[in-house]
Amino acid sequence: MYIQLNDEQKMLRDEVRRFADEVVKPIAKETDEKGIFPTDVIRQAGEMGLTGVAVPEEWGGAGMDVISYCIVVEEISRVCGSTGVILSVNNSLVCDPIMKFGNDEQKELFLKPLAAGEKLGCFALTEPGAGSDAAALRTTARRDGDDYVLNGNKVFITNGTHADVAIVFASVDLALGHKGITAFLVPAEIDGYSHGIHEYKLGVNGSGTTELAFEDMRIPAAFRLGEEGEGFKVAMSTLDGGRIGIASQAVGIAQGAFEEAVQYAKEREQFGKPISSFQAIQHYLADMSTELDAARLLTWKAAWTKMNRKRFTLEAAQAKLYSSEMAQRVTNLAVQIHGGYGYIREYNVERYFRDARITEIYEGTSEIQKMVIANWVLNQG
Amino acid sequence: MSELTFELNEEQQLLREEVRRFAVERIRPGTAERDKNHEFPKDIIAEMAEMGLLGMMVPEAYDGAEMDVLTYAIAVEELATVCPSVAVTMSVTNSVCCWPIQEFGSDEVKEAVLPELAAGGAIGGFGLTEPGSGSDAGSMKTVARLEGDEWVIDGEKAWITNGAYGKYFVVLARTSPGKGTQGISAIVVPSDAPGFRVGGSEEKMGLKASNTTALYFDSCRVPASYLLGEEGKGFRIAMATLDHSRVGIAAQSVGIHQRALELAVSYAKERVQFGVPIAKHQAIQFKIASMATELAAARTLTYYAASRGHSPEAGRLASQAKLYASEAANRACWEALQIHGGNGFCEDYEIARLYRDVRITTIYEGTSEMQRMVIARHLTR
Ligand SMILES: Cc1cc2nc3c(=O)[nH]c(=O)nc-3n(C[C@H](O)[C@H](O)[C@H](O)COP(=O)(O)OP(=O)(O)OC[C@H]3O[C@@H](n4cnc5c(N)ncnc54)[C@H](O)[C@@H]3O)c2cc1C
Ligand SMILES: Cc1cc2nc3c(=O)[nH]c(=O)nc-3n(C[C@H](O)[C@H](O)[C@H](O)COP(=O)(O)OP(=O)(O)OC[C@H]3O[C@@H](n4cnc5c(N)ncnc54)[C@H](O)[C@@H]3O)c2cc1C
Secondary structure, rough: EEEEOOOHHHHHHHHHHHHOOOOOHHHHHHHHHOOOOOHHHHHHHHHHHOOOOOOOOOOOOOOOOOOOOOHHHHHOOOOOOHHHHHHHHHHHHHHHHHHHHHOHHHHHHHHHHHOOOOEEEEEEEEEEEEEHHHHOOEEEEEOOOOOOOEEEEEEEEOOOOOOEEEEEEEEOOOOHHHEEEEEEEEEEOOOEEEOOOOOOOOOOOOOOOOEEEEEEEEEEEHHOOOOOOOOOHHHHHHHHHHHHHHHHHHHEEEHHHHHHHHHHHHEEEEEEOOOHHHHHHHHHHHHHHHHHHHHHHHHHHHHHHHHHHHHHHHHHHHHHHHHHHHHHHHHHHHHHHHHHHHHHHOOOHHHHHHHHHOOOOOOOOOOHHHHHHHHHHHHHH | OOEEOOOHHHHHHHHHHHHHHHHHHHHHHHHHHHHHHOOOOHHHHHHHHHHOOOOOOOOHHHOOOOOOOHHHHHHHHHHHHOOHHHHHHHHHHHHHHHHHHHHHHHHHHHHHHHHHHHHHOEEEEOOOEEEEEEEOHOOOOOOOEEEEEEEEEEEEEEEEOOOOOOOOOEEEOOOOOOOHHHEEEEEEEEEEOOEEEEEEEOOOOOOOOOOEEEEEEEEEEHHHEEEOOOOOHHHHHHHHHHHHHHHHHHHHHHHHHHHHHHHHHHHHOOEEEOEEEEHOOOOHHHHHHHHHHHHHHHHHHHHHHHOOOOOOOOHHHHHHHHHHHHHHHHHHHHHHHHHHHHHHHHOHHHHHHHHHHHHHHHHHOOOHHHHHHHHHHHHHO
């Protein structure tokens, strides 16, 4: 057991933190308020290698490890939750499955530009009638010669407003249930593909969430990711990795809120002294830091398990569940420590508080994580 | 430079197996009976001494096992899953008695007492608390004065673990009145010192097979060389000792939590209501998922604190681990008892004892409130 970052990881952390503070933070408030997708930030992040952190260099990535990926998402989310999820999705929901399930031509055509930040990806699983119950999706893919023809609708797709490539899940035969689900790599410029305008949301408001529609959209069979019927497996194994990203996002948001809370508590005076001298405030800070450390450790543990073991489903679900619930508590206390100012948009904690909320919902709600964990403990442990 | 890893090294894995085997084979069969009869596990402690479990961190030069803090924590955890009373008897000897002696003792006192504690079958204790001085340890009234080449101690200590069975005690006493915590010193007191007397055993809610008593000092005389460190440094020695030992209580909590989860899982799979095992009801599954997730968080925090024992943050990390692990273990026992329904309220079921045993973990070696004060001090200074 040795839990310290190596020199490369520390350098990466310092570099990303500088980028976050100097480039991302100054526009974070506007990104959120106006729902502006931070195109320029993502371009710069791509140049730094942050769009394909764990993708090997030969496929356009930065060739780093999963812990490094956690560091990137945490540091960015520490100043902007929207940018954090944009990067998390591109890295773990888009690059990862192509790396794992794609063939060399697909990697050449799709992975290289996505990992290098020349293109942006999105992951399209959820539908109006299929959220937690993803296997109930209704989008269809009909084989037609060398093509598939896709019809259907997706909702809540992060990066959807700006994505160049979508990984789309559709069924080749609805009667087969989850065994009919198949994954496709879809270039956004293809005929029959369209997206809506961004959803106006409670938090992570700059992340380009939108719906996608496919109308007789013709995809070459060569763009099928994995085998026919393998899509559900692709989706579930991808989400295992994605959950490490969302756990990191939650840790980052909470860390940002925590730092603001410590500073505010030292500066704000009431009853003639800094509020940090009051025991109630001190104890809030103690609980926040304890839970933050626990969440970060669980997240790194999941990342380490992903790198060193075959299965990391349990570790990823625990990291995601704990970190996202932790982020609610920590951002809530950060608002509390700020008093009325915490409720005012001028102060960042108000945004952190809103941004944290989604981490318990997407990439599997807390309830879904608990189902995964309970199944593991009761039946496989 | 080492790479980050969550894996235990070979020595730690082997020791875990050895202690687990011993605990299951030798300790478990009598745990319930000893609890019922308030019977101190003398024979078991003697066997543990032979295994080297009482001086785990003591240097080999003094017949100790010279293992690291993490290995020690793992041993405590394994013992606690089977019997928290045995675990605390062992952890007190290792970390609040041996450790300050090995760190701060003169050669003379080390030679006189460490081999006996580490390998001779003697156990030890730590006398800090007094009837009027608990969390506010600096307000202690016990005094000691130097007379020739002897310390003469007068006063009383309360709730001392291993009181009636300990051969050596690290006792805190005021040596320079009027100097506050700067006037407190740490002195090793053998139980056969003239003027030393042990009170009756306390009747406790839990940990009934551990021994807790008052200690009385009536012109009690010990050699001058039994002072630890310098005169006036005792309070700092006590605090350093507790920083160190809290990892042990965190590990004890983790062991109890682990057992509570095991009991909950096996009961939930067996108990049938509404025609199915209660493990099929989602509410029960979710309790189990939360217990398992908090256990992972507590264990990781504890191992992390143990593995970072020499860092400048060691005190904060130990307090975080103790705070989180003890509170999580209390929640886990509460939920595990709930899962047992009425049976859980009956002493035939192990969870009833665990529920009583676990309650102490947020109180001794610094209450949760004291841990939060320690952590907050690190954050706001
Ligand atoms: C901002 C945002 C970004 C998103 N990004 C993406 C994306 O990029 N790609 C994508 O594919 N999807 C995305 N989603 C969709 C997201 O993953 C889903 O919202 C999520 O999976 C939950 O589905 P749902 O909203 O339909 O809720 P539902 O599944 O309808 O759940 C409603 C409630 O019921 C609970 N519930 C459901 N089933 C059970 C059960 N069996 N037992 C107990 N409780 C249950 C849920 O936990 C929840 O509390 C995004 C959503 C949002 C809001
Ligand atoms: C089974 C058992 C074994 C023990 N073993 C040992 C041993 O081996 N050696 C030893 O020296 N001691 C031992 N103790 C004593 C133990 O460490 C003390 O009980 C503990 O430190 C708390 O002190 P107290 O009981 O006097 O509570 P108090 O200090 O009176 O505290 C009562 C409550 O007030 C809170 N409180 C106190 N001060 C503050 C403050 N400033 N701010 C906020 N809240 C505060 C506490 O957190 C607690 O909730 C043992 C106790 C037990 C029960």
